[in-house]
Amino acid sequence: MVILVTGATGFLGGVTARTLLRAGHEVRGLGRDPARGAALARDGVTFVPADLRAANWKALLAGVDGVVHAAARSTLWGHAADFYADNVQPSAALARACAARGTRLVHVSTPSVYNATGLTCALPESTPVGPHFDSLYARSKFQAEQAVRAALPDATVLRPRGIYGVGDTSIVPRLTRALRARRLPRLTRTEVWTDLTHVQNVAHAAALALSRPAPGVFNLTDGQAVPLWATIDRLADALGVPRPGRFVPPRLLEGAATLLEFGARLHPARPEPALTASGVRLLTRPMTLDLTRARRLLGYVPVVTPGQGFGTVLEHLRAGPGAGRE
Template identity: 60%
Template sequence: MRILVTGATGFLGGAVARRLADAGHDVTGTGRDAGRGRALHAAGIRFMPAALADVAAWPALLDGTDAVVHSAARSTLWAPWADLQADNVDASVMIARLCAQRQLPLVHISSPSVYNASGRSVRVPEDTPVGPRFDTPYARSKYLAELGVQRAHPAATLLRPRGLYGPGDPALMPRIVRALSAGRLPRLTRTEVHTELTHVRNAAHAVHLAVERPVAGPVNITDGEPVPVWATIDRVARRIGAPAPQRFVPARMAEHAARLLELAAQVRPGAAEPVVTASGVRLLTRPMSLDLTRARTALGYAPVVSVAEGLDEVMADLAATHA
């Protein structure tokens, strides 16, 4: 199959493009990072520079394509709403419409952040009611993107991988490392918190399955095993030679302080993301597991990387980086 992968210069998009190419598909990747584009080309993946905002360029990019994986997005907990609307909502709907017009299968990468305000935390299924309130503008943008994609292309697959990690992760682990290195991460709970994550190769495997075996609607994806949040943070601290969190701050107090930091940043145009965000506190203090029944039965999904293997990879990468 000739497959277009948007956001192929990103963490997940790059893993998806390589997975599909290794499986024998003819893959074209788009993105804005020319350096990473050259790395894709060296891996046998055709690279086409493209920005989501360049609406006029997308019809030609889809010509001659058999399927599309839309991985490109503004993936941040802190961004102006206009940017989230343009990159996550409007661009997703545009690509879905173009795919529908050409009758192309579409795998749209969404996010389980849409569940965060639902009140459910254990074995959350895809049909859990979500909205109208969301924990972050990012979550709201991903929800609106899902609605728009489903209206434009009802047959599209919407994958919701939770907590992407792995060697080269640009978000989850670097945030923890920065907080530990600066000594500013307190212990926010007296007891352990278990959550689920998704190794990037498991997410790419799920995309591969969805391309070859399309499933309409949302599908949860994780490693399928619980991860102890604070034990993992302590392990990261040992690997990078930083002190583990000791000082206890109640989660509610930390979340309130983070909201104040966010409010202060919001009144300063162009302000950087606060060092602590309310959503970041919730990720470290609230358990979460997703129901994978639909992934297993409809997609035939089973993780190809276990939690133990995935975390060992990450720890080895951290040890090499901080040697």
């Protein structure tokens, strides 16, 4: 198959493009970073520079059998207009173009859409979400899901929980900066069990969805919940810095984050605050997802366990900045 991967110069898109290439597909990778595009080309991926806000999908889909749409604005802070322009409009336009050509589409979304439900345990895809969301990011991703499914009911929508791995640009780097700066307090007196998803497991699920009819929404995780604060302690040990010790009530920190957000919104440039309320909630509220649908309809079995995945990440951190990437 000829597969187009959007966001191929990003973390998930790059891993997915290379995984599909190793599986024998011809892969075209869209992105905006020329240096990372050159690295993709060296590995055998055909790099196509493109800005998705102005993409000519008719031309980009010529000769393409399937698409993995991994590109997104994935931050907890920003302008609503930018989230809409980067996450909703390109997804809708791509889905319409795939529908017109009969091209299979795998759209990567997020279980952040569940965050405002107040539910935390074994959530199925049928969990009602909206109209309220805990971040502009979550709102835009759900709007994108709706637009994709309206234009192309046969599309596969993946909701991977907390993507991590060597090369991660979000979860581990943010925690690493906070730990090294010694500004991450202990926010709970009991453990928080949550699901995460190794990047290779997301790439594996995308490959499965390209290989068979798989319409609808699918939760994705590593299949085993992890103890969040014990994992943060292991991360601190690997970095050689103190573990979080001083306890701060999460409601106090969340309140402080809300005030910081309010001040940032009043600033003309709307700079990202050092702390966001949704970021605090990620560290204090458990969430696990039901994988029944992915196992039954995709044949999904995680290829990387949390023990393997975090073991590799911690080894990479111990090896220092010169270590190779997976």
